[in-house]
Amino acid sequence: MSPADLRERVDKALHEFLQRAVAPLAGISADLAPFGAVTEAFVLDGGKRLRPAFCYWGHRAAGGEDSDELIRAAASLELLQACALVHDDVIDSSDTRRGSPSVHRRFAVIHRRQGWHGDPEAFGSAAAILLGDLALIWADTMLAESGIGVDALQHAFGVWDAMRVEVMCGQYLDVVEQARGGGSVERALRVARYKSAKYTVERPLHLGAALAAADDALLAALSEFGLPIGEAFQLRDDLLGVYGDPAETGKPAGDDLREGKRTVLVAYAIESANDAQRETLRRLLGDPALDEDGVTILRDVIDATGAVRRVEGLIDERYDHAQRALQSPLIDPGAADALRDLAAAATRRAR
Amino acid sequence: MSPADLRERVDKALHEFLQRAVAPLAGISADLAPFGAVTEAFVLDGGKRLRPAFCYWGHRAAGGEDSDELIRAAASLELLQACALVHDDVIDSSDTRRGSPSVHRRFAVIHRRQGWHGDPEAFGSAAAILLGDLALIWADTMLAESGIGVDALQHAFGVWDAMRVEVMCGQYLDVVEQARGGGSVERALRVARYKSAKYTVERPLHLGAALAAADDALLAALSEFGLPIGEAFQLRDDLLGVYGDPAETGKPAGDDLREGKRTVLVAYAIESANDAQRETLRRLLGDPALDEDGVTILRDVIDATGAVRRVEGLIDERYDHAQRALQSPLIDPGAADALRDLAAAATRRAR
Numbered sequence: 001m002s003p004a005d006l007r008e009r010v011d012k013a014l015h016e017f018l019q020r021a022v023a024p025l026a027g028i029s030a031d032l033a034p035f036g037a038v039t040e041a042f043v044l045d046g047g048k049r050l051r052p053a054f055c056y057w058g059h060r061a062a063g064g065e066d067s068d069e070l071i072r073a074a075a076s077l078e079l080l081q082a083c084a085l086v087h088d089d090v091i092d093s094s095d096t097r098r099g100s101p102s103v104h105r106r107f108a109v110i111h112r113r114q115g116w117h118g119d120p121e122a123f124g125s126a127a128a129i130l131l132g133d134l135a136l137i138w139a140d141t142m143l144a145e146s147g148i149g150v151d152a153l154q155h156a157f158g159v160w161d162a163m164r165v166e167v168m169c170g171q172y173l174d175v176v177e178q179a180r181g182g183g184s185v186e187r188a189l190r191v192a193r194y195k196s197a198k199y200t201v202e203r204p205l206h207l208g209a210a211l212a213a214a215d216d217a218l219l220a221a222l223s224e225f226g227l228p229i230g231e232a233f234q235l236r237d238d239l240l241g242v243y244g245d246p247a248e249t250g251k252p253a254g255d256d257l258r259e260g261k262r263t264v265l266v267a268y269a270i271e272s273a274n275d276a277q278r279e280t281l282r283r284l285l286g287d288p289a290l291d292e293d294g295v296t297i298l299r300d301v302i303d304a305t306g307a308v309r310r311v312e313g314l315i316d317e318r319y320d321h322a323q324r325a326l327q328s329p330l331i332d333p334g335a336a337d338a339l340r341d342l343a344a345a346a347t348r349r350a351r
Numbered sequence: 352m353s354p355a356d357l358r359e360r361v362d363k364a365l366h367e368f369l370q371r372a373v374a375p376l377a378g379i380s381a382d383l384a385p386f387g388a389v390t391e392a393f394v395l396d397g398g399k400r401l402r403p404a405f406c407y408w409g410h411r412a413a414g415g416e417d418s419d420e421l422i423r424a425a426a427s428l429e430l431l432q433a434c435a436l437v438h439d440d441v442i443d444s445s446d447t448r449r450g451s452p453s454v455h456r457r458f459a460v461i462h463r464r465q466g467w468h469g470d471p472e473a474f475g476s477a478a479a480i481l482l483g484d485l486a487l488i489w490a491d492t493m494l495a496e497s498g499i500g501v502d503a504l505q506h507a508f509g510v511w512d513a514m515r516v517e518v519m520c521g522q523y524l525d526v527v528e529q530a531r532g533g534g535s536v537e538r539a540l541r542v543a544r545y546k547s548a549k550y551t552v553e554r555p556l557h558l559g560a561a562l563a564a565a566d567d568a569l570l571a572a573l574s575e576f577g578l579p580i581g582e583a584f585q586l587r588d589d590l591l592g593v594y595g596d597p598a599e600t601g602k603p604a605g606d607d608l609r610e611g612k613r614t615v616l617v618a619y620a621i622e623s624a625n626d627a628q629r630e631t632l633r634r635l636l637g638d639p640a641l642d643e644d645g646v647t648i649l650r651d652v653i654d655a656t657g658a659v660r661r662v663e664g665l666i667d668e669r670y671d672h673a674q675r676a677l678q679s680p681l682i683d684p685g686a687a688d689a690l691r692d693l694a695a696a697a698t699r700r701a702r
Contacts, residue, residue, distance in 0.1 A: 021516075028520050029541060031527050035520070087484065091477040116530035117637075126442040126526045129480060130519050133438065136487055137515045144508055150501055157495055164488045165372075168481050169379050169386070175477045176382050179467035190380060286468075 001066065003053065003341070010052045013068070013075040014043055017142045038106050039131055043082050046098040046250070050233075051077035051204045053342055054226070058208030061335035062218055072146035073156075073211060077204055079139035084167055084199075086132040090125050091175065092259055099250035104128035136164075148211060156210040163203035170194030174262075182262025183270045189231070192264060196237070197230025201346070217330060224325035225339065228318035232347040235315050238263035239308065242299060254295035260286020264314070268307035277301050319347055352417065354404065354692070361403045364419070364426040365394055368493045389457050390482055394433050397449040397601070401584075402428035402555045404693055405577070409559030412686035413569055423497035424507075424562060428555055430490035435518055435550075437483040441476050442526065443610060450601035455479035487515075499562060507561040514554035521545030525613075533613025534621045540582070543615060547588070548581025552697070568681060575676035576690065579669035583698040586666050589614035590659065593650060605646035611637020615665070619658035628652050670700050 022036035052074035059070055088094070089102040096102060101109070108124030116123065143160065144153065174191045182188065205222040206214075214222075240249050241256035242265065256263070266285065273281060280301050284294050302308065322343055326336045373387035403425035410421055439445070440453040447453060452460070459475030467474065494511065495504065525542045533539065556573040557565075565573075591600055592607035593616065607614070617636065624632060631652050635645050653659065673694055677687045694700070 024516075025520060028517070028545060029524055029538075031524055032520055035523055083484065087480050091480060093473075111530060114530075116527075117532045118530055122444075123526065123530050127523060129438050129442060129483075130523045130526070132480075133434065133484075133487060134516065134519045136484060137512065137519065140491060141512045144512075150505065154501065161488065161492045161495075165375075165485065166379070168485045168488065169376060169383055172386055172478060172481045173380055173382055175474065175481070176467075179462060179465075179469055179474050181468045194379060 001056075001338075003345070006053055006056060006071075007049045009068075009071045010049045010075045010078065011044060013072045014078055015040075017072070017075070017138070017145075018043060021138050021141065034107070034110055035127070035131060035134070038103055038127075039082070039135060042086065042097075042103055043078060043135070045100065047078060047081070049075075049078065050342070050346060051081060051200055054201050054204035054339075055208040057335050057338045057342065058205030058222055059212050060208075061205070061222060061331045061339065062209040062212035062214035063332055064208070064212030069147035070208070070211065073143050073148050074204075074208065076139045076142035076146065077207070079135045079142055080164065080167075083132040083136040083139065084171065086128050086135065088171065090128050090132075091171075094251075094255070094259075096251055096255075099247075102128075103131055152211050152213065155213050156207055159203060159206045159210045163199060163207065166194050166203065167199040170196070170199065177262045178260060180262075182267055185264055185267040185271060188262060188264040188267040191262075192231055192234040192238075193227070196234035197227050199230075200233060201230035202226035221325065221328040221330045224328070225322045225331075225343075228325075229322040229343045229346060232315045232318040232322070232343075235264060235311050235318075236347050238265045239311060242302065243308075254290060254292070254298075257285060257295055257298050258288050258290045265302065265307050265311050268310045269302040269305045272305040272307060272310075273301070277305055315347055319343065352407075352689075354696070357404055357407060357422075358400045360419075360422045361400045361426045361429065362395060364423045365429055366391075368423070368426070368489070368496075369394060372489050372492065385458070385461055386478070386482060386485070389454055389478075390433070390486060393437070393448075393454055394429060394486070396451065398429060398432070399696075400426075400429065401693070401697060402432060402551055405552050405555035405690075406559040408686050408689045408693065409556030409573055410563050411559075412556070412573060412682045412690065413560040413563035413565035414683055415559070415563030420498035421559070421562065424494050424499050425555075425559065427490045427493035427497065428558070430486045430493055431515065431518075434483040434487040434490065435522065437479050437486065439522065441479050441483075442522075445602075445606070445610075447602055447606075450598075453479075454482055458482075503562050503564065506564050507558055510554060510557045510561045514550060514558065517545050517554065518550040521547070521550065528613045529611060531613075533618055536615055536618040536622060539613060539615040539618040542613075543582055543585040543589075544578070547585035548578050550581075551584060552581035553577035572676065572679040572681045575679070576673045576682075576694075579676075580673040580694045580697060583666045583669040583673070583694075586615060586662050586669075587698050589616045590662060593653065594659075605641060605643070605649075608636060608646055608649050609639050609641045616653065616658050616662050619661050620653040620656045623656040623658065623661075624652070628656055666698055666700075670694065670698055 018040050022040065025032040025036050055074035055077055056070060085097060086103045089097055090104050094102050095105055104124035107127035108120040111120040111123040170191060174195055177187055177191055202223050205226045206219050209218055209222055241261065246253045270281060284290060284298050326340055369391045373391065376383040376387050406425035406428055407421060436448060437454045440448055441455050445453050446456055455475035458478035459471040462471035462474040521542060525546055528538055528542055553574050556577045557570050560569055560573055592612065597604045621632060631648065635641060635649050677691055
């Protein structure tokens, strides 16, 4: 199954589920129409569908069969992700996501267009918080109603619950780390592990494998691959957040710098900076009014500290470790090939 | 089983679950300690445990037996309620809940005490959004791990999912109604139905009954009781929000007026106001700086329009309808007695 085919099937499953889930809202009140429409637009518009792909191939790695039921279960991860992203954008006051206005911005526009009372931004945040809650609930419903048998679902609920708790804890640790002002490579790596590595790769693999009743040995083998790839994915994302092309990241250039995200990249930069560099970092990082020149200065300083090279080194190490882990005799060879491709795509390495 | 005994068992179940749920957080990071502690403090500190009580008696009404498993399943509703309240307080920027600082205020205090960077209020909201998400996830886990058999749980998941969607939709309709400036009795009643009547009474009854594999006829009989009592409960709450004793409501006097809550009470007042009264309502309702005199003026104007009397009339009508519904031969007589008491307590009627 090609990545494009898988993506198409996941999108179709999401579309069908949301059609069904949104329909009863019209019976409650016509006022709920934007609530359903924005959810659908957000969930169906873009996204690499990485988590469903890891879930699918985790299932195949454990010897499970392809099925539409599996695709639906895997696709439910995108609704969980929608909750995480929508709430994250409220928390960070981000204006854009995937190149479009963030959900709270969309609702602020609805408020203005209707000429309603009160602060449009406050309305937008309120609606986005509730829409995120709804996405979290629907994720659950989509998994439970995927058509997968009750026994297989019972195997998976433990992973599902752990994953959901871990991502919220990771998000909180991230918020704390920003508040603390960062500076610790160890803490930044822990945030990357919980917010991304486990949530984006390891747990989706486990979820798919658990749905095939995988044993602990296989789950451990998948972790040997998934955790390093997940960390490498986040480290790559941190680099793209600073040096990436906005056309590709869907976020304005320098947004992560304006926000002052306390990533491993930034922790390395602070650690290795000389006095002048540290002063520049202190002054510009997290300045919401940072202009293009400021972005360029920061990019150059971070690079000059050697932080970019060190992060690339971490990515390489993790990528190599994960490649070796795929040679485990426990992992189905066809699935291992697909996971090798996914790992390359997620971390931008030639296969 | 007395209401006090039931409350005690529910509290014990919540305490035990949270001990178990919070424990793994320490293994992720010591930084998560306040995350667990605030959740526990919020969930275990007060609350009338109305929803678990309706769930419990819905189960007994359907002929189900008392069990610790049932108590755990019923108690999970308090975690869902924690999510709804914590997110609601963020949305309304409420400073207090149950007489104590709201969750986002508690985290703002932690931020200040630590001397962290950035805006303490923004940190507080971020933490409260994530804590609410966690409570929503834990609600699910607590129900699934209640010890109730898989077959019985399967009966209940449909109710559980519908209830969770309904409460979020009700909250959104409430936010829209505030933004619109209210004035429609019909729309205010719809908000009360979804935000409260279904969520607080009807669906908890159905959840308990579904766990005893109740048929549609019994669910319908419970709705005949639950919907009117739930609406009466919300109408009483609206009156208490304006005329209640702060020592009892846990909120400063006049908070609902300062917030400009668009309740059925307010819709009636606007509908029946003369020109001078309408002007006073327009000027003072929703004024965040409203002082004690302003609160008194508004209270008097709302009462003078006859709105209080009309709301009391709606409560009476609904209370009487619900009482008659309890005579259904489908409802276990012992459970009907307990539901009669609960209905009186929730709506403050002498039995």
